[in-house]
Amino acid sequence: MKARKIKNRKYHTIQDFIRKRIQGGTYPVGSYLPSENEICGQFSTTRTTVRKALDELLKEGFIEKEQGKGSKVVERRKSLGLLTVKGFSGSIDYEVKTIVTKGPKITQWDPxxxxxxxxxxxxxxxxxxQRVRHINDRPVVLENNWYANDALQVIDSGEFIEGSFFKTLSQAYFIEVMGAEQELRSIPASQEVAKNLGIQEGIPILHISVRFRTSKPGLNLYGDLYCNTTDYPIRNSYFL
Amino acid sequence: MKARKIKNRKYHTIQDFIRKRIQGGTYPVGSYLPSENEICGQFSTTRTTVRKALDELLKEGFIEKEQGKGSKVVERRKSLGLLTVKGFSGSIDYEVKTIVTKGPKITQWDPxxxxxxxxxxxxxxxxxxQRVRHINDRPVVLENNWYANDALQVIDSGEFIEGSFFKTLSQAYFIEVMGAEQELRSIPASQEVAKNLGIQEGIPILHISVRFRTSKPGLNLYGDLYCNTTDYPIRNSYFL
DNA sequence: AAGTGGTCTAGACCACGCG
DNA sequence: GCGTGGTCTAGACCACTTT
Structure with missing residues (x-):
């Protein structure tokens, strides 16, 4: 009921404007944004303000800066969620496939x-x-996902862009992942996990529980992942 | 042999100056830095430049900004290494203790x-x-560490500040962790791991291999961790 | 009211990439 | 040589916290 009055910040306007153009495809991945001086002209402002807006987009992972060249639109790696299966990106020795095995359907929250x-x-x-992710035609990750139906309608799996739920959220709904919290445990494979990943029951499995926070207020995505790390360990990098 | 000529950037000078004062204890954790205007005076510069320096220290995790109050020195969470045992920070329900079980000593690289x-x-x-980390007097993590003796002398375990190797590097040697790469696997506990963590052989254990990059050129720290996640899962958070 | 950090203007010169 | 992003100056006003 209480309305929050938010002060207009010019750099937010510019930041949002450019982010939407990236998400909408006006500035596709790999292309360069207009130069800082051009943007200054479009918004009748100074480079300090434009650079602040671009700095934010840089932190959000939408662009990279190249001195002497420009600001390049990049594939957002960060939103994949900090943890990636070894070789998922960068290498071409891996063929990755995602199969939706259950839903999406409306149900009760899982305890x-x-x-x-x-x-x-x-x-x-x-x-x-529920999805199963395959690498080189072998099942490696079993993934359960939930989100509140109040916050977002049911998105049919046939609607997933390139099989990716996050890509769909970004490109079709303009919703971005803003952060995540995770818990990691090592557990023996349950019967269901063993069946889905084609392994023996009891084999050590990496269990990841994750909550993704999104740019849409009230919308969190919950994940429950079971990873067979025998051949494909989970990786992440971190730079200050 | 090849000397790199690095252009003086004023904000780097300020940034380094303040970082050293934080590391040296002139600005202890919890205290506030001089105001931006004061720093301007000390370095005969403008707020834009000072704010750029403070922005960098913010990204590095040394300070937090509080509007209307000032820039506060904070405990660097980031350098702990992205992954923390649940409850390691923030909660007082956990008593954490680290015991050095082997070395430090000079040896050969472990394959x-x-x-x-x-x-x-x-x-x-x-x-x-090698160290064993205990929570509430129970061993939870077995940790092996290596670094090149060429890059850094042997630091005796008695020299560890508050039992922390990273804290020692920062406060006694002014070396900071700049980033890390990790690989995570779920494996059955080996005999040595089982013995050190007081569990049965074969129980699923989270194995983490990590390389920390530091601010000292050529110095990487390698870690090989075995975590009993049964009672204390590993956590991390990530915000864009 | 005074002091702090947050935003913004209107300039300037420098370092880098490329034709 | 030209256009790009990177650094820096010298101001101004606003929003927030504290006295």
Missing amino acids: IIPFALTEEEKKSDCVYF | IIPFALTEEEKKSDCVYF
């Missing part, structure tokens, strides 16, 4: 989620789907 | 390290030590 749901989420039904 | 060593590292001996 396996180790994060505290918000009041709004508790009151809402949730959308659930 | 278990899954990262490609540099030529300089290969040619050097390495310093090795």
Whole structure:
């Protein structure tokens, strides 16, 4: 009920404007944005302000800067979620495929989620789907996902852009992942996990519980992942 | 032999100056830096430049900004290494203790390290030590560490500040962790791991191989961690 | 009211990439 | 040589916190 009055910040206007153009495809991945001076002209402002806007887009992972050349639109790696299966990006020795095995369908929240749901989420039904990720035609990750149906409609799996749920959110709904929290555990494979990943029951499996926070207020995505790390360890990098 | 000529950037000078004062204890954790205007005066410059320097220190995790109050020195969370045992920070329900069980001593590189060593590292001996981390008096993490002896002398475990190797590097040697790469696997506990963590052989264990990059050229720290995640899962958060 | 950080203007010169 | 992003100056006003 309480309305938040938010002061207009010029660099936010510019930042949002450019982000939408990137998401909408006006500035496709690999292309260069207009130069800082051109943007100054478009928004009748100075380079300090434009550079602040670009700095934010840089932090958000939408662009990279190249001195003497320009600001290049890049594939957002960060939104993949910090953890990637070894070789998922960069190498061409891996063929990756994602198969939706259940849903998306409306159901009840699963108590396996180790994060505290918000009041709004508790009151809402949730959308659930399950996927299995394959590398070189072998199943490696079993992934369960949930989100509150109040915050976002059911998105049919046939609608997934390039099989990616996050890409769909970004390009079709302009929703971006802003951050994540994770819990990692090493557990023996349950019968269901073993069956889906084609391994023996009891083999050590990396279990990841994750909550993704998005740019859409109230919308969190919950994940419950089972990774067979025998041949494909999970990787991440971190730079200050 | 080749000397790199690096252009003086005023904000780097300011940034380095303040970082050293933080590391040296002139600005202890919890205190506030001089105001931006004061720093302007000290360095005969303008707020734009000072703010750029503070922005960098913010990214490095040394300070936080509080509007209307000032720039506060904070404990660097980032350098702990992205992954923390649940409850390690923030909660007081956990009593954490680290026991050095081997070394530090000079030895040969262990082939278990899954990262490609540099030529300089290969040619050097390495310093090795092993620690066991306890939570509430129960062993939870077995940790092996290595670094090239060429790049850094042997640091005696008695010299560790508050039992922390990273804190020692920062406060006694002014070396900071700049980033890290990790590989995570779920494996059955070996006999040695089981013995050190007081668990049964074969129980699923989270194995983490990590390379920390530091601010000292040529110095990488390698880690090989075995975590019993049964009671204390590994956590991390990520924000864009 | 005073002091702090946050935003913004209107310039300037430098370092880099490329034709 | 020209256009790009990177650094820097010298101001101004605003929003927030504290006294």
